[in-house]
Amino acid sequence: MSGKLQWHHPGGKLRELGPEAVSDAELLAILISPGIKGRPAAQIAEGILARFGSFKGMANQPLSKFLEMKGLGDVKAIRIAAAFEIARRIVNEVLANHEKT
DSSP states (O other), X not given: OOSOOOOSSHHHHHHHHOGGGSOXXXXXXXHHOSOBTTBOHHHHHHHHHHHHOSHHHHHTOOHHHHHTSTTOOHHHXXXXXXXXXXXXXXXXXXXXHHHHO
């Protein structure tokens, strides 16, 4: 097989190439999949990142800011909030363990 591989969903790309090969927008698209009629998850994810600038810019936003965005309903916004809370807890655990040493 030659040429550039194509994935129908960034989850396939992550599975085949690993998480390091997936862009921020693709990671976000995995969380918010599926999109809505006329607006795929990748396009919604790109819009979110354009609005907030980065994951860091998204991290402390209230849930209401995500719910204002077309293509994000309660379930998708809650998935994003849960992912950031998981990340926060990991960071807090790492920092707590670092302080003990």
